[in-house]
Amino acid sequence: MKILVTGGLGFIGSHTVVALQNKGYEVVIVDDLSNSSLSVLEGIVKITGKTPIFTKLDLKNKNHTSEFFRLHNDIHGVIHFAASKAVGESVENPLHYYENNINTLVYLLxxxxxxPYQNLIFSSSCTVYGQADELPITESAPVKKALSPYGNTKQIGEEIILDTCQSVPKFKSISLRYFNPVGAHPSAEIGELPIGTPQNLIPFITQTAAGKREQLSVFGDDYPTKDGTCIRDYIHVMDLAEAHIVALERLLSKNMNKNFEVFNVGTGKGNSVLEVIKTFEKVSGQKLNYKITGRRPGDVTEAFADTTKVNKELGWEAKFSLEDALESAWKWEQKQD
Structure with a gap:
């Protein structure tokens, strides 16, 4: 079966491509290389021994997108990762986020x-919940007004997909609302490769430890948490890749309760920023230079998943620990120039 992975050379996309190829799927990747590199393709080939079909494509170009689908009309399913993904950046440049995350989704749909086959897995996010009233967060938690344009694009994206599922009889989709993906493939052939200044905590930690960054900023220590720093549910990217496989198999087997389903994907455990820093120092043996700075716009205080639904209905659960994830991220960082 041929599976299209948009944004397939990105962080989560590349690890999911590896998982797909190891399961025997034929993979087609499209990526505009705006936040990724062709070197990732080499890493995928080294790990799997297989070369996926790759097309450099900007999905914002409606005509080029239509032409691509004319050439690849035998795709059995799409896993859609291609999107801009940084909360802070989206606050600074909202129109870029709306164009890139919404227009591309519309053209794809x-x-x-x-x-002939209309199966979509959507890369969503726990940001759709905003600051949840109750923790852990279940799928029935209300989708609140987004705290950032990035979060809003995920909410709008899910609404667009739901409307499509209701209006196109054959269309089926699963939205995976994941929490904070971290780590790297154990081979250290692929990992998180941010272009420019990292927007996520873990690559900033590893780059600081490697001496590429002078200092790590911790955004706020006055939150109502155990140590004053934000709490997140950090999930190993290899676990997350596996969740996409089981969701795809549910779609392809038509084993769904309804045409549009939503699952939280996380570990079910929250860790504070300071806990992550201390854990990294422990597994790496590196002392981190960090400082407390002001809060960052768009950040919620605390978010971690209730994974009951994904555990029961997809038979999936996270296997790797935070230590595993940080160790693999550090191994990956040490391989970079």
């Missing part, structure tokens, strides 16, 4: 809804 327009083309996918004409194909």
């Amino acid at each position: 327009q083309n996918l809804s004409k194909l």
